[in-house]
Amino acid sequence: MSHSTVPRSRAEAKKKSPTQTPAASGGTTGPGDQKASGKLSLRLRFRRDRVLLLMTLPVVLLVLVFNYIPILGNVIAFQEYDPYISDNGVISILNSPFVGLENFQRIFEDSAFWNAVQNTLILFFLQLVLFFPIPILVALLINSVVRPRVRAVAQAVLYLPHFFSWVLVIAVFQQLFGGAGVLSQLLRENGYDGINIMTNPDTFPLLITAQSVWKDAGWGIIVFLAALASVSPDLYEAAAMDGAGRWRRMWHVTLPALRPVIALLLVLRVGDALTVGFEQILLQRDAVGPGAGEVLDTFVWWNGVRNQDFSYAAAAGLVKGVISLGLVLAANKVAHLMGEQGVYKK
């Protein structure tokens, strides 16, 4: 495989790598050592690390094919893409006429698009206000439980729904709040009319938030628990010596310890603002109708996959993608300005 690129015999290379590096750096460091690598030529480094490179190859290929190559496909947002030209998307793209920014113009004049934007933002803010604080509170609660068994059992139960599929979570909610669900059953037994929350567009944002809380609030505590576990007990002791009670210790020791984590998660959440539970909402979009149930991601799905209007959908997806990227970068910037770490380092 590498015989053609490196004109050396295999035996020589084998002899080379174990003998050369210990000699170069005092015998204690291996071939992967930073100091040694600085002195090696590119070709030698390639020979030394080719197995490592080979190991990364499958993932690199998969990522290039499924994450990078599709980026090029966004060119159809500027075309009048015709999928019937060929089964091969590349041929179809090459033979589809360019229309400039026409698709984007159509999007910005489309009231359905603005409705999707509005729904997305409503859901984002609702989740930020109602979902975000809950894991923090639950983590504080769990952290104050000192009996290890109680703690382990509670954690096991709280983590569980995170591993359920959205299909299952929504099915469970349907059994509770649907037209034939537990709630309706109870209401009817007591002489009221049954209600179906699952198909009510007015309460849909609350329903989505409630489902998210049920599924993921428990899982969200992990990061906070780790941050809490890393607080030195000495700090609490010192605070107690100074006369701080339970609540003041929480205010002055616990919460400051959580601040970096909270900031990081907020940054991540804001950067991801336009993504509000695609699978979850798509599964329920038909039940409540697009008026309340359409968000940006489902708008793309509906126009592209259902209506086969690929160029239009790709344009909408591109708008969302570009704004999202901007949001991530801006959110990181804010985190850095606040003196926090953010997602990547400065």
Add this chain to the structure above:
Amino acid sequence: MTAVIDKPVREPRWWQAPPRPTWEEEPSKAGLAGKGLALTLACLAILFPLWIVVVTSLSSRKTIDEVGGLVMVPKGITFIAYKELLSGGQVTRAAIVSILVTLIGTAFSMTVSVLCAYGLSRPGSLAHRWILMILLATMFFSAGLIPTYLLVQTLGLTDSYLALILPSAVSVFNILVLRGFFTGISQELVDSARIDGAGDFRILWQIIMPLSRAVIAVITLFYAVGYWSAWFNASLYLNDQDMMPLQNVMIQLVQKQEAPVGLGQAIKTGQLSGLAVQMAVMVMALLPVAVLSPFVQRHFKKGMLTGAVKG
């Protein structure tokens, strides 16, 4: 100094609190009760719905009709719904599809992820920073649904189970977690093995992997749950209803309230409750996850945090 014989200190039993540090005040009765109540309510909010689902799936048609819907208190247990669903037919096939896709997909994802994580974990190796950047960048953007959809079509993966595995085979986050763990393993250990003549594959298999069992268990669970829960790619790329995995069949049965193919008659004629059938499918979907995840639980924190943030 004379030897001091300690009084045997009895380990606190699980319902007893371990001793508190002397500076900490004893909790008030009301505070303890409030905490207990909050915790119990939170756990009940998760467990009660699951209880109803399980109990109803095990109830006979007679019980379900008596109660007028979902059963909260079990009255006799029958496995008829499961027997009917698992005696061949749509749901049996879907369950087999889901199990196979999960097993094969997880094995594939773990293989490529562990290899890649190790390949990127040796300090100073050629191009590992570049490769890392290529992977990390994907966490900031997505190519979009439509171009990905067209790509999978162009690759000819439609109506093939490969479409359920390949596009979602790699999670960069999981690779970073694995890599974080692998970089933490002492370099001396790896070097001594290399001097003894072990190659990279052997080092990975005989040194790195045995030392990383915890994180490997966590990541395996993450991948397996991902494959088991996936329905969207199947709805996108599979046209043949007979090929659908369990989650997609569950959408049909529970959300759209259709009877499973072949069981419509049994439900109409009254031996079988349609509701119990729905619940049984839900239990089949949740059982593997509910059974497996607690075993891996104690490793979650480690798995979630080491390496993920380090980048």
